[in-house]
Amino acid sequence: METLIELGKKAKQAERYLAQASTTAKNEALLLMAEGLLDDKTAILEANHKDLEQAEVNNTSESLMDRLTLTTERVEAMAQGLKDIAKLPDPIGLVESMWTNEAGLKIGKQSVPLGVIGIIYEARPNVTSDAAGLCFKSGNAVILRGGKDAFHSNLAVVSSLQKALSACDLPETAIQLVEDTSRHSANEMMTLNRYLDVLVPRGGAGLIKAVVENATVPVIETGTGNCHVYIDQSAQLEMAKDIIVNAKTDRPSVCNAAETLLIHKDVAEEFLPEIEDALNKWDVVLHADDKAQKHLNDSLPASEKDWEKEYLDYELAVKVVDSLDEAITHINKYSTGHSEAIVTNDYFSGQRFHKEVNSAAVYVNASTRFTDGFAFGFGAEIGISTQKLHARGPMGLPELTSSKYIVFGEGQIR
Structure with missing residues (x-):
């Protein structure tokens, strides 16, 4: 040797x-x-x-x-x-x-x-x-x-x-x-x-x-990817569901998989039961804050460590936020600077997210799973x-x- x-x-x-x-x-x-x-x-x-x-x-x-x-x-x-x-x-x-x-x-x-x-x-x-x-x-x-x-x-x-x-x-x-x-x-x-x-x-x-x-x-x-997806109050919820399911379950063991779902309070009641039902097909364990747990049938209480954790598995942290400001503040505090996404139908919300989120790849209405050399057209990475x-x-x-x-x-x- x-x-x-x-x-x-x-x-x-x-x-x-x-x-x-x-x-x-x-x-x-x-x-x-x-x-x-x-x-x-x-x-x-x-x-x-x-x-x-x-x-x-x-x-x-x-x-x-x-x-x-x-x-x-x-x-x-x-x-x-x-x-x-x-x-x-x-x-x-x-x-x-x-x-x-x-x-x-x-x-x-x-x-x-x-x-x-x-x-x-x-x-x-x-x-x-x-x-x-x-x-x-x-x-x-x-x-x-x-x-x-x-x-x-x-x-x-x-x-x-x-x-x-x-x-x-x-x-x-x-x-x-x-x-x-x-x-x-x-x-x-x-x-x-x-x-x-x-x-x-x-x-x-x-x-x-x-x-x-x-x-x-x-x-x-x-590499370390504590990636977030934020669902804005103006989001098309069917699109939002597809994006979060893909970002979490396509390959949960890779660094561009979503680890935290943030959702605006105005759509939490309607959207959270739907996304829970969709993620149940993959037995995804949800770690939710108090506000999110009110709209979920089966979840674990989230702790501070859950906001920081890269699960690399079928687990997802969930938090209800009051505003885009709160979502951006949360992401910039806990993110590892890898990839973040917003799902929104509001042009100005998307622009603010692009400008204020401090990560290497920032998406509007797309899955974080695209942060990849092949997907970006670079070949291998x-x-x-x-x-x-x-x-x-x-x-x-x-x-x-x-x-x-x-x-x-x-x-x-x-």
């Missing part, structure tokens, strides 16, 4: 090679990676089966089992994701602008790779191929550190990707997996400043909090950034670049 320092040294060597790789070479490699995943599908699914067996022994929740599970269709989707990345414009080498200063120097701002990206993530083996493909296309070497729950799956996927790189005469070390899944390796990765240029955590609130608070490597904070510096929202290829100034002179001195 290689040490993190050994992986870091190899990644730095691969970084220099990738910086020179042509767009054609990178795209050909991505297509070969995609074909490799399909060719190795049986081995990948067998590896995933080992992880699933252990997850059952560990009494893993249904929602986390869903995130861990690979199927034929999901492996095919991973391969398609790599093909889609190959079709995207190469973000490297673009000159944003060019100008001449008073001294006659021609100055340009050019996009360049970040360098070596470290990614710490949990039980989502599809992240392995998505992240590797995006980092590779943007000229970055990547060191992946997945959770122990998906170890066999991740190892099988990375092995497949590395075979494709080797077949294209590209360094296999452009994509590497940390095989030590202990907490020690995660802690060491957080301080690998000499070899990592940036660290991206993807996972639950605990993981992200640990990385943000302890890393000395620059961090792009992603490295994660959803909930911070404001460098990148915010779904992180595609452009967010995996930095810039440098290129300067042309004719002997000028100052």
Whole structure:
């Protein structure tokens, strides 16, 4: 088992090679990676089966089992994701602008790779191929550190990707997996400043909090999604019902699923019994405040912790509010800055919601489930950034670049 320092040294060597790789070479490699995943599908699914067996022994929740599970269709989707990345414009080498200063120097701002990206993530083996493909296309070497729950799956996927790189005469070390899944390796990765240029955590609130608070490597904070849907008094209630059912039940284990329903007092009596009946089909547990409980048949009393919680399961916090102001105040207080939605038939309410809600994605009359690189048309994503510096929202290829100034002179001195 290689040490993190050994992986870091190899990644730095691969970084220099990738910086020179042509767009054609990178795209050909991505297509070969995609074909490799399909060719190795049986081995990948067998590896995933080992992880699933252990997850059952560990009494893993249904929602986390869903995130861990690979199927034929999901492996095919991973391969398609790599093909889609190959079709995207190469973000490297673009000159944003060019100008001449008073001294006659021609100055340009050019996009360049970040360098070596470290990614710490949990039980989502599809992240392995998505992240590797995006980092590779943007000229970055990547060191992946997945959770122990998906170890066999991740190892099988990375092995497949590395075979494709080797077949294209590209360094296999452009994509590497940390095989030590202990907490020690995660802690060491957080301080690998000499070899990592940036660290991206993807996972639950605990993981992200640990990385943000302890890393000395620059961090792009992603993922935790305490997402809200607010039903305004002017909302079309049938539309509102469809949106909240989709936002909560389509895939409750992902970060863009709704976790809190806010509803205006004027429509609570009519709407809450309807939404309770609709969510009962999925056995959604409702945690409601006193005002909401009056209109519900079966709910648990909500506590302060419920307004802060990312359930990632078939659970939903419910609160009745007196006004749009109260809804916005509640969201900005408890939100993790991911995705929020308002359902309204009032143009000005929608505009206020857009302007005053302080999150990476803000919707009017649409489900929060659309906060996703594919849905936004970016191809695969490295994660959803909930911070404001460098990148915010779904992180595609452009967010995996930095810039440098290129300067042309004719002997000028100052």
